[in-house]
Amino acid sequence: MMRTAAIDCGTNSIRLLIADIDETGALTDVERLMRVVRLGEGVDATGRLSDAALARTFTAAEEYAELIVRHGSPAVRFVATSASRDAENREDFMSGIRARLGVDPEVISGAEEAALSFTGAVSVLGAAEDETVLVIDLGGGSTEFVAGDSSGVLASRSMDMGCVRFTERFLHGDPPTRAEISAMEAEVRSLIAVAAADVPLGTVTTLVGVAGSITTVTAHALKLTEYIPERIHGAVLSTAEVQAASADLLHSDRARRASLPYMHPGRVDVIGAGALIWKCIVEAVAEATQGRVGGATASEHDILDGIALSVARRGK
Incomplete structure (x- = not known):
């Protein structure tokens, strides 16, 4: 059994996972925490991380440093992602x-971010030999598209669209106006x-978010x-259910949300x-597969798990 500590610092949040990993690669949480710090606030416009x-x-x-010491200094x-790259x-x-x-914090590339997200998701959900899984990691500043199977990653692409970046760029109303939503949706579909x-x-047979x-x-x-x-974790929604839930959140005002x-x-x-980004991706996959993939599975395990597993592999 090996104890590791993984920290994922994204555009919106910084997360900690302290975990025990056994000889088979199975991961058991010791601590899993998230703090929303909005590191990427304003980066899309200014190109700088603000003092605040x-x-x-x-x-x-x-x-997090105190918790890591408390749990034996593993x-x-x-790992830092989109906001730090920019x-x-x-x-x-x-x-x-x-x-x-x-x-030393590692400011990783979009390709490595995608690979770690895929590893984290399939470590729990798995992937059959005849299955091509598309994992979507929708962050604050970027979204990773990564396809793979039981042998690992087959293809990936990181796009500069995320919930913080696109809120700042497009959605200013409360709730957003029809024009704001249309402009954002056009950009999302283009990306x-x-x-x-x-x-x-x-080529996808399963979509995981x-x-x-x-x-x-x-x-x-x-x-x-x-x-x-x-x-x-593991909940499967149809395309229609994703569309309905996404539209309701998008059109709600701040107080209701x-x-x-x-x-x-x-x-x-x-x-x-x-x-809105998630809805468009689910629709695009359904269209590309001619309805063979008519929905998506949600995973609570993601890049954070992938980082922890990578630490264990380094320690062997």
Whole structure:
């Protein structure tokens, strides 16, 4: 048994997983936490990480550092994604993390982000030999498209569209106006077409979605009375159910979204954009497969699990 610590720092949230991993690669959670720090706030417009966003992120890193020590100081891997890739002052971020956690943060490429997301998702859901799984990791600044089978990743593409980036770029009304939604949807569909040139959607047999926007849409469709990971993980929604839940979230005003019992406070402002991106992807896969894939599976296991597993492999 090996204990590892994985930290995923994205555009919207920073998450920690401390886990025990056995000889078969099975992972058991010791701690799994998320703090919404909105590191990528304003990056799309300014190209810089703001002082306030850095301060929020460093506070969360200090909390995580204490937990890692409390649980025996296991090997740590800190992975940073879209917002850090885009920021011209990312060295300020990297030096601040190094000072607090004693590790060098890895600002990974979109391709590696996709591979880690795929590993994390299929580590629990699995993939049959004759199955091509498309994993969608819908983050705050980017969305990863990664197709693979039981042998591993076959193709991937990272696109600069995410719930924070596209909320800031397109959705300003409360609720968003029809014109704002139309403009965003046109851009999303254009970017899906670009991704599909590298990741052929028509070959997919199973669609899996990971990360908070997708699990929140799933919770909304299931009409949960609170956020229950066990109910969300592995839940299969039809295309029609995704469309209905996404449209309802997108057209709700902020007060109604905030009142939903499963809505994380840090996701209230950006869930509309996340829901619209997810709806468009599910529709695109259904169309490309001529209805063979008429829905999607939600996974609570994602890039964070992939990072933890990668630490274990390094330690062998």
